[in-house]
Amino acid sequence: xxxxxxxxxxxxxxxxxxxxxTKIKKAHLITEKRVDIMEIKKAIYYARKYHGTQMRQxxxxxxxxxxxxxxxxxxxxxxxxxxxxxxLHDTIEDTSLTRIMISxxxxxxxxxxxxxxxxxxxxxxxxxxxxxxxxxxxxKNEILSIKLFDxxxxxxxxxxxxxxxxxxxVDETLNYFLPIAAHIGLRDVEEELRQICARIIEPNKPQxxxxxxFNSSYQLPSLVSQNEIERKKSQ
Numbered sequence: 001x002x003x004x005x006x007x008x009x010x011x012x013x014x015x016x017x018x019x020x021x022t023k024i025k026k027a028h029l030i031t032e033k034r035v036d037i038m039e040i041k042k043a044i045y046y047a048r049k050y051h052g053t054q055m056r057q058x059x060x061x062x063x064x065x066x067x068x069x070x071x072x073x074x075x076x077x078x079x080x081x082x083x084x085x086x087x088l089h090d091t092i093e094d095t096s097l098t099r100i101m102i103s104x105x106x107x108x109x110x111x112x113x114x115x116x117x118x119x120x121x122x123x124x125x126x127x128x129x130x131x132x133x134x135x136x137x138x139x140k141n142e143i144l145s146i147k148l149f150d151x152x153x154x155x156x157x158x159x160x161x162x163x164x165x166x167x168x169x170v171d172e173t174l175n176y177f178l179p180i181a182a183h184i185g186l187r188d189v190e191e192e193l194r195q196i197c198a199r200i201i202e203p204n205k206p207q208x209x210x211x212x213x214f215n216s217s218y219q220l221p222s223l224v225s226q227n228e229i230e231r232k233k234s235q
Contacts, residue, residue, distance in 0.1 A: 004105060007045045008038075016067040017044045023074045024083075036080045039106070040070075043087040046105065050095035057160040065153060066090055073149035076186070077142065081106075085113040086146050092118040116143045129176050141184045148189050151177045155196045170197050 003010060024035050047063040054062035070077070070086040077083055084106050091097040092114055103111035116135065119125050126134075135144045151173060158166050173193055181190035 003049075007042055011041055011045045012048070014044075014048075014061075014064065014067075016064045016071065017041070020044075020067055020071045020074065020083075023071060027075060027078055031078070033078050035078060035083060039080050040083055040087070043084040043106065046097065047087050047091065050091050050097040052095070054094065056157075058157060062090075062094075065157075068153050069146065069150045072152055073145060076145055077149075081110045081113065082142055082146070084110045085117070085143075086149065088114050089117040089146060089150065093120055113143055113146075116140060117146060128172050132176050132180055136180065136183075144180055144184055145186060148177060148181050148184075148186055152189055152193060155193055158196070158200070166200065170200050173197055 020040065021037060024037060024040065028034065044063070044067055047066050048061070051061070051063040051066070056062055056065055066087050066089060069089065070083050073086055074083065077086060088097070088102060088106075088110070091102070092099055099111045099115050102114055117131075119128075119131055121130075121134075132144065132147060135147065154169060155173060158169060161169065174197055178190055178193055178197075181187075181193060
């Protein structure tokens with residue numbers, strides 16, 4: 001890597017990066033856990049470098065979005081490799097940064113985790129449902145958490161999407177992401193996702209009615225299968 005040892009000279013601050021670093025420093029004051037801030041800055045540098053001129057529909061640089069995912073999940077994912085993975089989670093799929101390159105720069109664990117989040121599998125781009133199902137079957141709750149924080153950021157900024165695309169995202173969220181959030185115990189994420197979906201589907205309804213949008217019918221196939229296995233064991 002041509003800038004593996006010189007990235008610090010090229011690192012440029014940005015508003016999301018500053019907020020993430022500030023959040024990490026605040027966490028250091030209240031927990032014995034430690035995150036390597038230099039590794040986080042390095043991840044931001046490479047996200048910016050490889051996402052390059054990619055822009056979101058809202059008009060902001062695409063890499064800002066990946067840093068925002070790390071900000072949302074900072075306290076739940078308070079480990080260097082998981083925050084690095086959050087920042088780089090779209091690079092293998094959307095840029096020329098490869099798993100081998102990530103492994104060389106950040107280590108094997110982060111490289112494997114970014115690949116777990118990459119939807120290019122089996123020589124095709126798999127669906128959100130398939131991605132969640134694979135991660136669930138492999139019991140990769142930490143990686144599922146990153147997917148949930150990623151979806152939460154998408155939902156918070158869903159106004160930039162077309163109505164058709166927005167409704168597709170809402171349907172995916174209700175059917176696949178809410179059950180996962182409930183299963184792994186991210187209750188705040190579950191509730192915010194539910195509230196956003198409710199506002200989009202029925203904007204004039206009181207928010208207290210939103211729990212009807214999540215019930216036992218919203219389950220991943222693997223969740224259904226696991227429930228069936230457990231039911232048979234109890235008979």
